[in-house]
Amino acid sequence: MFAAAVGDAVWAPSIHNSQPWRFRCTADGADVLLDERRRLAVCDPDGRMARISCGAAAYNLRLALAVGGLPARHRQESGSTLLHMWPGPQRPPTPLERRLHRQIPRRHTNRGPFADSPVDTRAPLVLAEAARREGGQLDFVTGEPALAALTALIRTAEARQLADPAYAEELRAWTTDADHRVEGIGPCAAGAAPHPAEALTRRDFGGAGHDTTRDVSHQPVVAVLAVLGDGPADAVRAGMALQCVLLTAADLGLATAMFSQPVEVPAIRERLRCVVNPIQDPQLVLRFGYAPTTCYTNRRPVADVLEA
Incomplete structure (x- = not known):
């Protein structure tokens, strides 16, 4: 189950598609870690963009676990371990969680032109x-x-x-x-x-x-x-x-x-x-x-x- 959820997590965006994340299963849950070897030293010297990427991957991981029947709580950590997750109260996934989870493999960054069509005002x-x-x-x-x-x-x-x-x-x-x-x-x-x-x-x-x-x-x-x-x-x-x-x-x-x-x-x-x-x-x-x-x-x- 955890490996499958990580399979969803890695489809998060990252600067230059550098994928600066790692994941670790622990005795009571899971950790999301920053892979310093993949931080871009020139355009991201303080690692802020890399941490944003890891946060996006953590969101995918939470969503995948919730839809899989294992909703998780989380807290911020320090150092290279950015986030720790552990099992939360059991509940069925919400319709919104199911919808967003379906978009994980469909979402991608558009590097091409946009159509000249007005976006819905809502x-x-x-x-x-x-x-x-x-x-x-x-x-x-x-x-x-x-x-x-x-x-x-x-x-x-x-x-x-x-x-x-x-x-x-x-x-x-x-x-x-x-x-x-x-x-x-x-x-x-x-x-x-x-x-x-x-x-x-x-x-x-x-x-x-x-x-x-x-x-x-x-x-x-x-x-x-x-x-x-x-x-x-x-x-x-x-x-x-x-x-x-x-x-x-x-x-x-x-x-x-x-x-x-x-x-x-x-x-x-x-x-x-x-x-x-x-x-x-x-x-x-x-x-x-x-x-x-x-x-x-x-x-x-x-x-x-x-x-x-």
């Missing part, structure tokens, strides 16, 4: 509630001036990162020309190369170039995921909120793109906070919309992420 409310259930906050960026300011911050952060040779080398290390690799971003999942006229600048994972922008959406639905607090435990909590939002979006039929560049550059992250929410700590920029299913990134075998 969707932002449902997504914001999903973030709140896990202790996060989803602040939607509305109005042309605010969206323009956010777009400028993403472009500035991307330009600063690309100017660093160490960052470019790290990005190349996690960009692969083989779709069968179990880690990194392969050509099928990379999407087309970013175009200067795109509404929000995507990372370039080596996709084929194009002459005109493929971003035809004129009213993108964009939000900033935030939590109150900026410590290691807060990043894990942000990851659980993130995964709840992503699975909820998939359940609504929405595709999601993620932009972490403006939170990876400290000065830009502080400016992002001022643009969106001066109180909360921004963790990630998300874009929601309609898009065709693209290629999924692969995952390492469960045996590679289990500790005895």
Whole structure:
């Protein structure tokens, strides 16, 4: 049962598909651990993005256990052990848990274009509630001036990162020309190369170039995921909120793109906070919309992420 639940957990998103998680079965439950060897030293020197990824995997694990008839309680830990889970009171899974669990293998990051189709006006409310259930906050960026300011911050952060040779080398290390690799971003999942006229600048994972922008959406639905607090435990909590939002979006039929560049550059992250929410700590920029299913990134075998 635990191995099967870990098989669901590993389908969480992670920066550059680095998969920085490990799982351990203990005498009274299970632990979710940070694999420091997979932390990106250049764009994630403090491990915040890696902890967000582990939090997302922990959410999948909790969901899989609940649907399997083993609901779990959890508490934050310290050091490389991020979260400990133990059996909670027996109960049947809720209809919402069943729906979200079905989305685990279907959810994927959209690195391609979005359709120019308006998102249902109720969707932002449902997504914001999903973030709140896990202790996060989803602040939607509305109005042309605010969206323009956010777009400028993403472009500035991307330009600063690309100017660093160490960052470019790290990005190349996690960009692969083989779709069968179990880690990194392969050509099928990379999407087309970013175009200067795109509404929000995507990372370039080596996709084929194009002459005109493929971003035809004129009213993108964009939000900033935030939590109150900026410590290691807060990043894990942000990851659980993130995964709840992503699975909820998939359940609504929405595709999601993620932009972490403006939170990876400290000065830009502080400016992002001022643009969106001066109180909360921004963790990630998300874009929601309609898009065709693209290629999924692969995952390492469960045996590679289990500790005895």
